[in-house]
Amino acid sequence: MRRRFILALAALFSLAAPASAQDRVPVxxxxxxxxxxxxxxxxxxxxxxxxxxxxxxxxxxxxxxxxxxxxxxxxxxxRVPAHEIAMFRTTPHYARTLDTYVGSYLSLMNLGQAASGLDPIEAEVAMSEWVGSPGSLDEASQIERLMTAIAAYEVETALIYYRALGGRERDEWPDDVPKAVRSELSKLDVSTNERVAIAARLAEELGAPRIWNxxxxxxxxxxxxxxxxxxxxxxxxxxxxxxxxxxxxxxxxxxxxxxxxxxxxxxxxxxxxxxxxxxxxxxxxxxxxxxxxxxxxxxxxxxxxxxxxxxxxxxxxxxxxxxxxxxxxxxxxxxxxxxxxxxxxxxxxxxxxxxxxxxxxx
Structure with a gap:
């Protein structure tokens, strides 16, 4: 009887053993x-x-x-996403970070927000719902997406729509795509950074609607x-x-x-x-x-x-x-x-x- 009690007590304590003493299974x-x-x-x-x-x-x-x-x-x-940039802009503690990782593109974001009517977070949310390749859209929709991407600092996304619209080979552009935006995208277009040389090119060839930051x-x-x-x-x-x-x-x-x-x-x-x-x-x-x-x-x-x-x-x-x-x-x-x-x-x-x-x- 005493032996059974000791065995039962031992079993009870084994169940109550700390997690560190038990086998763990990878999630x-x-x-x-x-x-x-x-x-x-x-x-x-x-x-x-x-x-x-x-x-x-x-x-x-x-x-x-x-x-x-x-x-x-x-x-x-x-690349830094729009919701972090929005936070950076609320405090001087991130002034250097904003300058280092966004820099001159910040003025482009302002142009994108004015054109799209969306703040960076709203633009980011709108982009999460995009489907369809750039080439499947009409010109007005391509321009709308380009400027929405600029509003959200997704410049590689903007680049694939810039290219779909004719890119550097296009001579005449509608006023809906400001000259400052075209100028920056034209420079980005020839970059050998992996965001352009791999991500943007791959997105184009696969028909992806967006490149995520x-x-x-x-x-x-x-x-x-x-x-x-x-x-x-x-x-x-x-x-x-x-x-x-x-x-x-x-x-x-x-x-x-x-x-x-x-x-x-x-x-x-x-x-x-x-x-x-x-x-x-x-x-x-x-x-x-x-x-x-x-x-x-x-x-x-x-x-x-x-x-x-x-x-x-x-x-x-x-x-x-x-x-x-x-x-x-x-x-x-x-x-x-x-x-x-x-x-x-x-x-x-x-x-x-x-x-x-x-x-x-x-």
Whole structure:
């Protein structure tokens, strides 16, 4: 009898054991959605090629061909969304952030808002309902969408409608598209930044109605407070040059130089999206601050703010997915974000992360 009581008591205590003592199951494993039916999302890591000598639009041809096989229905880029810009404009704390990431485009936004009658948030909401390719619309509708996109600071979206309307080859334009807007879009049109060279071009070829802005910089105001101590720590450790010259960045530089000379950036994208590069980037670019003895724990602050930014990017991407449920997703973003976003987005019930390295070159 006493033995039964002890066994029952032991069983009771095992049920009451703290969660840390129990086996944990990844959230994704608890899903009722069959794995092969989950929404596919690809985080395409990229270097930034705007202004890099020798890089032309044709260097991205193979990248476009491989992404067309993936056929994303939502294309997102590393640009600040309208709802964050609206917040930046309410306080001087974000004046530098606004100047850095929006700059002269702010005056274009004002033109877009005047033309569309929508503030940035209203424009962003209106765009979430867009369907149909730019080429399927009449000219008046194309112009309306172009100016709505400008109102929301979605300049790559505006670019695909600018191109649909004739782009730089068009001589005469209606007054509905102000000269200042045309001038900025004409300059953007020839950029080799990945937002144009990949996202805008891919959106055109697939007939996507929009390119989503999903970056975040709400952490910038707090980040500015720790920059002096971070820079001091870097100088003690050999300076930024020491990081740039370390792995995996030195290998990437060699691969990129050779890729530019050979006319295709595909090898660079293969490397920067590899697990090897991701591990090296985390250690050399982010975790490096955790190995420095900061008096005010600036390394830990830096880590927290970096995590905050990536969680917000993931949240902005999920907002796009909520507007277009079940749509295959591509996010093109700086390589340092990929390890975090892959992990964050994999921990959910309704989607699965697919890798660039799973796609095949023709």
């Amino acid at each position: 994704a494993n608890l899903s009722s959605v069959p794995f092969d039916e989950r929404t596919e999302v690809m985080i395409l890591a990229t270097s930034h090629y705007a202004g890099v000598e020798g890089v032309t639009p044709s260097h991205f041809d193979t990248i476009i061909r491989r992404l067309k096989q993936f056929a994303p229905e939502i294309i997102a880029v590393e 999903v970056d975040s910089h709400l952490e910038d105001a707090a980040f500015g407070n720790i920059v002096p101590e971070l820079m001091s720590g870097l100088e003690t450790a050999g300076g930024i040059e020491a990081i740039v010259g370390s792995e995996p960045f030195s290998t990437l530089a060699k691969i990129q130089d050779e890729a530019v000379q050979n006319g295709s950036l595909e090898p660079a994208y293969d490397y920067v999206n590899s697990p090897e590069y991701g591990r090296g980037d985390v250690r050399s670019q982010i975790d490096v601050f955790n190995r420095m003895p900061f008096e005010n724990k600036s390394g830990l602050v830096r880590q927290a703010l970096w995590d905050e930014r990536n969680f917000r990017i993931a949240a902005n991407l999920r907002r796009a997915m909520a507007a277009r449920p079940g749509s295959r997703v591509l996010l093109i973003i700086g390589a340092g974000h990929k390890p975090w976003l892959d992990q964050i987005l994999a921990a959910t019930l309704d989607m699965r992360v697919v890798q660039w390295t799973e796609s095949k070159s023709e």
